[in-house]
Amino acid sequence: xxxxxxxxxxxxHGVKPTANRILIVNAFVKEHRPLSMTEIETQxxxxxxxxxxxxxxxxxxxxxxxxxxxxxxxxxxxLCHSCSDDRDDDAHIHFYCSRxxxxxxxxxxxxxxxxxxDGYQAESVNYMVTGICPDCRx
Amino acid sequence: xxxxxxxxxxxxHGVKPTANRILIVNAFVKEHRPLSMTEIETQxxxxxxxxxxxxxxxxxxxxxxxxxxxxxxxxxxxLCHSCSDDRDDDAHIHFYCSRxxxxxxxxxxxxxxxxxxDGYQAESVNYMVTGICPDCRx
DNA sequence: CTGGCTGTGCAACTGAGTTGCAAAAATCTT
DNA sequence: AAGATTTTTGCAACTCAGTTGCACAGCCAG
Numbered sequence: 001x002x003x004x005x006x007x008x009x010x011x012x013h014g015v016k017p018t019a020n021r022i023l024i025v026n027a028f029v030k031e032h033r034p035l036s037m038t039e040i041e042t043q044x045x046x047x048x049x050x051x052x053x054x055x056x057x058x059x060x061x062x063x064x065x066x067x068x069x070x071x072x073x074x075x076x077x078x079l080c081h082s083c084s085d086d087r088d089d090d091a092h093i094h095f096y097c098s099r100x101x102x103x104x105x106x107x108x109x110x111x112x113x114x115x116x117x118d119g120y121q122a123e124s125v126n127y128m129v130t131g132i133c134p135d136c137r138x
Numbered sequence: 139x140x141x142x143x144x145x146x147x148x149x150x151h152g153v154k155p156t157a158n159r160i161l162i163v164n165a166f167v168k169e170h171r172p173l174s175m176t177e178i179e180t181q182x183x184x185x186x187x188x189x190x191x192x193x194x195x196x197x198x199x200x201x202x203x204x205x206x207x208x209x210x211x212x213x214x215x216x217l218c219h220s221c222s223d224d225r226d227d228d229a230h231i232h233f234y235c236s237r238x239x240x241x242x243x244x245x246x247x248x249x250x251x252x253x254x255x256d257g258y259q260a261e262s263v264n265y266m267v268t269g270i271c272p273d274c275r276x
Numbered sequence: 277c278t279g280g281c282t283g284t285g286c287a288a289c290t291g292a293g294t295t296g297c298a299a300a301a302a303t304c305t306t
Numbered sequence: 307a308a309g310a311t312t313t314t315t316g317c318a319a320c321t322c323a324g325t326t327g328c329a330c331a332g333c334c335a336g
Binding site for chain 1: 208209212231233236246247250252254255256258260261265267268269275
């Protein structure tokens with residue numbers, strides 16, 4: 001994903017592409033996996049955590065990222081390519097490595113559907129496998 | 139689940155059944171759904187949060203409860219009936235209501251399995267549907 | 277250039293959860 | 307049963323992630 005693409009993406013979601021914001025999107029592009037606030041903070045020492053917090057809130061509001069549980073005890077943000085502007089749909093499964101604490105997208109594996117009992121109305125689904133990732137097994 | 143059953147369960151996991159601990163297990167039995175630390179704290183005003191924290195850590199260690207993401211941004215504990223003493227396997231799906239913030243067990247719906255790419259080694263799976271629960275739709 | 281709006285950086289705050297520690301309760305030993 | 311030892315409890319203090327208040331900087335428009 002080029003710098004131009006990143007700026008286009010932001011514009012398309014009505015987000016003004018400031019220097020800090022571009023750095024944050026770049027972090028996602030570089031890692032191509034869901035990141036926690038803390039991970040972004042560590043990777044971008046120059047950016048204040050309040051800016052990161054507010055930026056993620058903005059991205060979320062504009063559906064540029066979506067949120068998922070991080071397998072450990074917090075949440076992570078995933079850059080959302082395929083989402084339409086007002087919905088979060090990008091239903092692949094995720095893998096959380098309990099050794100290194102990273103979360104990976106398994107883009108090729110769609111979330112298998114289930115049918116819910118009467119009365120339950122689904123909005124989104126999260127399928128998370130916890131275990132050991134290839135890197136950590138070596 | 140009777141008081142005797144609760145005590146048996148604790149003994150079976152090598153947990154001494156003190157008054158506080160019985161209260162905490164009772165909270166799970168009463169709600170029969172996964173609870174967050176805060177929910178337990180609210181329900182049991184008489185029990186200090188440090189005791190709840192330590193008790194949950196103990197239960198977890200002894201595989202009397204297991205942990206799952208709470209759909210919002212924290213974690214919840216679920217009383218584990220069917221788990222063996224040293225493994226957490228109780229694979230049904232969960233439903234998180236984004237209106238009332240409660241998490242429900244859909245015990246009848248097993249988690250559909252997927253096959254992972256080479257190198258990924260699964261330990262546990264979490265399938266969580268977010269949406270509106272029957273009570274909140276009324 | 278000037279006035280207003282948006283974004284930024286620091287510091288102070290907040291709230292969930294944990295830890296240190298001494299008192300209380302339970303258990304063991306003789 | 308009395309005393310010694312271990313476990314559990316309750317309080318307060320602390321920690322850490324994340325958020326908010328606020329003043330200043332940067333940017334665009336007239």
